[in-house]
Amino acid sequence: MTERGAPSLIDVAREAGVSTATAGRALGGYGKVSQRTRERVADAASRLGYRTNGLARSMITGSTQTLGVLVSDVSNPFFATALRGITDVTQQAGFEVLLSNTGGDADAERRALAVMSEKRVDGVIVAPALPSDGAHLARAIELSVPVVQLDRLASGVPSADSVTIDNEHAVAEAVGHLLELGHRRIGVITEADGDIARLRSGNRKRGLLPSAVRLRGYFSALTEAGIPVDESLVGVARYDRESAYDATTRLLELTEPPTAMLCTDNVLASGAYRAAQDKGLRMPDDLSLIGFDDEPWTTLVRPGLTIVEQPTYELGAQAGRQLLDRIERGPGRARHVQLKAKLVARDSTAPPG
Amino acid sequence: MTERGAPSLIDVAREAGVSTATAGRALGGYGKVSQRTRERVADAASRLGYRTNGLARSMITGSTQTLGVLVSDVSNPFFATALRGITDVTQQAGFEVLLSNTGGDADAERRALAVMSEKRVDGVIVAPALPSDGAHLARAIELSVPVVQLDRLASGVPSADSVTIDNEHAVAEAVGHLLELGHRRIGVITEADGDIARLRSGNRKRGLLPSAVRLRGYFSALTEAGIPVDESLVGVARYDRESAYDATTRLLELTEPPTAMLCTDNVLASGAYRAAQDKGLRMPDDLSLIGFDDEPWTTLVRPGLTIVEQPTYELGAQAGRQLLDRIERGPGRARHVQLKAKLVARDSTAPPG
DNA sequence: CTGAAAGCGCTTACAG
DNA sequence: CTGAAAGCGCTTACAG
CATH class of the missing domain: 3.40.50.2300 (Response regulator)
Incomplete structure (x- = not known):
């Protein structure tokens, strides 16, 4: 946007009767300038409608x-x-x-x-x-x-x-909540892809999407509680509502469906919530559900959704x-x-x- | 971020044994360069880990x-x-x-x-x-x-x-829907500030927030239907859920409360929905409600919210x-x-x- | 406090 | 197709 005739520092300097160095100092707030010339330059600048060229400045200062x-x-x-x-x-x-x-x-x-x-x-x-x-x-x-x-x-x-x-801790708390309530068949809806077996054995902190870290937290929370992991209760979805809806429906149609479910994300949670509704299940009696993130809808729906609240x-x-x-x-x-x-x-x- | 020793076009040109003009042309995809020199320059650039300085380029081309x-x-x-x-x-x-x-x-x-x-x-x-x-x-x-x-x-x-x-049309449709259903006491929750009287009389298209335009649409839709505007049914809120909640509650506590309400925005709609719920009203029997914007929550709640869907x-x-x-x-x-x-x-x- | 000069890293006529 | 030179609009030592 270097428009035709946009005034440069040279124009301002000439108008104010000073050097470009001085004009620059007066306008840019660096170096020393006397009160008088500062004013004179400012006047000239506003008369000309001068705008600093940030590109030129950045090229010199090294900061954009x-x-x-x-x-x-x-x-x-x-x-x-x-x-x-x-x-x-x-x-x-x-x-x-x-x-x-x-x-x-x-x-x-x-x-x-x-x-x-x-x-x-x-x-x-x-x-x-x-x-x-x-x-x-x-x-x-x-x-x-x-x-x-x-x-x-x-x-x-x-x-x-x-x-x-701290995803592991967050999920541990969520699973713990369900365990305390007496649930033993706890499902999970997650977008974690890849190799679940490797995820269960591994323990690195890096290289994983939050969903995967949370899924691992789910595994270890169950394991620590002495509950064997049932992989048929792991519903893997793509990262969208519809896919989460389908994954949830699949879990709910198992011959031995989960009595509670955890969703590793807010998008997935909304799909799961809908699926439970459409299945005609009454929450929390027929199914307990936990989501992620404190979005407005989670308190607008009935029942209000229990969630892991992220800051x-x-x-x-x-x-x-x-x-x-x-x-x-x-x-x-x-x-x-x-x-x-x-x-x-x-x-x-x-x-x- | 002009880090110490970041290679410039000069370095690349030297490394490739050409002028900076040629190096620039080869790398920047402008002007004419022979196949051979293009490759030689590209090699030199990648060897040096050269990154074009977009600031310098923009200063010349006039486009960022x-x-x-x-x-x-x-x-x-x-x-x-x-x-x-x-x-x-x-x-x-x-x-x-x-x-x-x-x-x-x-x-x-x-x-x-x-x-x-x-x-x-x-x-x-x-x-x-x-x-x-x-x-x-x-x-x-x-x-x-x-x-x-x-x-x-x-x-x-x-x-x-x-x-x-087209806000006026959108609101006309919404109000029309309520009128067709037989509603006559139709309230509105809006963030439109300022002078309602002037809003009702004016007809300029510019200078108004969407809420105000929608509020005017509400006025004219009612007027056209031959229904006198009752300003006690206009609930003005600040632009947040809580304020919308309060404004809605106020309308619902009127001695002659509205049988239907329109919200001029999704944020306000969520506050209104909650207020209706907390008041113990059953929608749509006790109150019909229309919101704006097709957000996920509007289909997650029961009853699903009738909305004006914006693209x-x-x-x-x-x-x-x-x-x-x-x-x-x-x-x-x-x-x-x-x-x-x-x-x-x-x-x-x-x-x- | 102020100015003349150099320079940031490119692209663009202008020649060849 | 290629190069030497000018220039974009600033800031920064360096002198005074």
């Missing part, structure tokens, strides 16, 4: 005051809320946010990261689409673009900061703070912040009927 | 391939979904999106617009926080930053394109297309696209009990 945010889908309430947390914190500090939707596609994420890097963002917050491969993130850090991971940890990026929730906004805000901090301090030992999620018991859970 | 988006709150599902529409269309065309939350504050919007303008965005999509004053938008257009208005029309910006829905994603996508188009074509007569909203009747509306 711009941050990149990479998520799979802003229209997902989880990311929308986290994003609000990010922007509130970073705008406050004078940074703008460049947003990219990856659609959960690792290649799209790589490309977007490259573009942001060419645009010289000062740092990046990313919810890695494919946590198992963080090579592109590691490369960004090498090029001295600070990276903060949000909601999930990629493997192969030892030096990237992160903000996540979603705070997750984003914290990621923003960490990135600002990292930009200020420069490279260093990675800091991993883990926020607590907590169970909010409502009316969709009760002892098995 | 970046668009600004200004909304009040990304965590509002309406804006989140519209934003997804915007980014899908514009990323596809090679543009990135700079996002700013104004919190509905006109000053914040002005500041954010100024910053984006300094960062030399190629254009801007904005849902004006204060439609009654579009002076800053007009100024942006003068500086040749194309502006597309989303969801609402500011006054004083004759040359800005826009994408909105939210498409609203954003269309705004994106229009902005791209405007950037390509340059200034010209403003184009105003109006999308249709449609009534989706579900179970929250029925004849008065």
Whole structure:
């Protein structure tokens, strides 16, 4: 947008009768300028309708005051809320946010990261689409673009900061709640793909989607309670409502259906809730259900949904703070912040009927 | 992020044994280069780990391939979904999106617009926080930053394109639906502030928030049906669930309460729905309710909520297309696209009990 | 406090 | 097809 005849610092300097260096200092708030010339320059600038060219400035200062945010889908309430947390914190500090939707596609994420890097963002917050491969993130850090991971940890990026929730603990609490109520056949709806057997045996913290970490939490909570895991109670869905609906229906049609179910995510929970409704089940008598995330609908439905409440906004805000901090301090030992999620018991859970 | 020792085009050129002009042409995909040198330059670039400096490029080409988006709150599902529409269309065309939350504050919007303008965005999509004053938008257009208005029309910006829905028609349909069912005492929950009397008499299309336009639609639909407007049935709320809850409760406690209600927005609708539930009213027998926007919860609750369905994603996508188009074509007569909203009747509306 | 000059890293006419 | 030179609009040492 270098429009025809947009005034430059040269024009302002001439109008004010000073050098461009002085004009720049007066307008940019750096260096020393006398009160008088500052005013004279300001007047000249406003007379000419001068706007600083941020591109030129950034090229010299090495800072664009711009941050990149990479998520799979802003229209997902989880990311929308986290994003609000990010922007509130970073705008406050004078940074703008460049947003990219990856659609959960690792290649799209790589490309977007490259573009942001060419645009010289000062740092990046990313919810890695494919946590198992963080090579592109590691490369960004090498090029001295600070990276903060949000909601999930990629493997192969030892030096990237992160903000996540304690998923294992959160799920343990949820399963514990159901166990206390007396449930023994507890199902789970999850988008975790891949090899369940390996997931059960493994114990790495990185490289997994939250759904997978939560699924593992489910396995270990049951195991610790001495309840053998029944894989027919694991309903794997794609990441959408419809698929969760189908997976739930399948579980409910088992000859020995679960008396309670846990969903590893809010999108899946809404599909599951609907499926239970359509099946004609009364919650919590016929089925206890636990979802994730405290969205408005969870208290609007009857019964109100028992959920694992994530501090979603705070997750984003914290990621923003960490990135600002990292930009200020420069490279260093990675800091991993883990926020607590907590169970909010409502009316969709009760002892098995 | 001009990190120490990041290779520049000069380094690549030297490594490849060509001039920087040639290196630039080979890497940037402009001008003519022979196959052989193109390869040689590409090799040199990858050997050095070269990344184009987009800042320098933009300064010369006059284009940043970046668009600004200004909304009040990304965590509002309406804006989140519209934003997804915007980014899908514009990323596809090679543009990135700079996002700013104004919190509905006109000053914040002005500041954010100024910053984006300094960062030399190629254009801007904005849902004006204060439609009654579009002076800053007009100024942006003068500086040749194309502006597309989303969801609402500011006054004083004759040359800005826009994408909105036909609110008057949408509301007329909703009210018509209730009238057909036999309702005569129809309330409304709205965030429209200001002077209701003036709103009723006026007929300008610009300068109003969607809520206000919808409220006016409600007035005229009733008037056309020969039903006198009862201002005690107009529940004015701030823009949040709690306030909508209170406003709804107030209407329901009238000695002659409405038999049906319309909410001018999804946030307000969720507050109203809850209020009706808490009041112990059975919908639709005791009260018919209509909301806005087809959000997941509206089909999860019982009864399912009758709504005015906006093409939210498409609203954003269309705004994106229009902005791209405007950037390509340059200034010209403003184009105003109006999308249709449609009534989706579900179970929250029925004849008065 | 102020200015002349150099330079950030590219692309663009202009020649060849 | 390729190169030398100018220039985009700023900020930054370096002198004064």
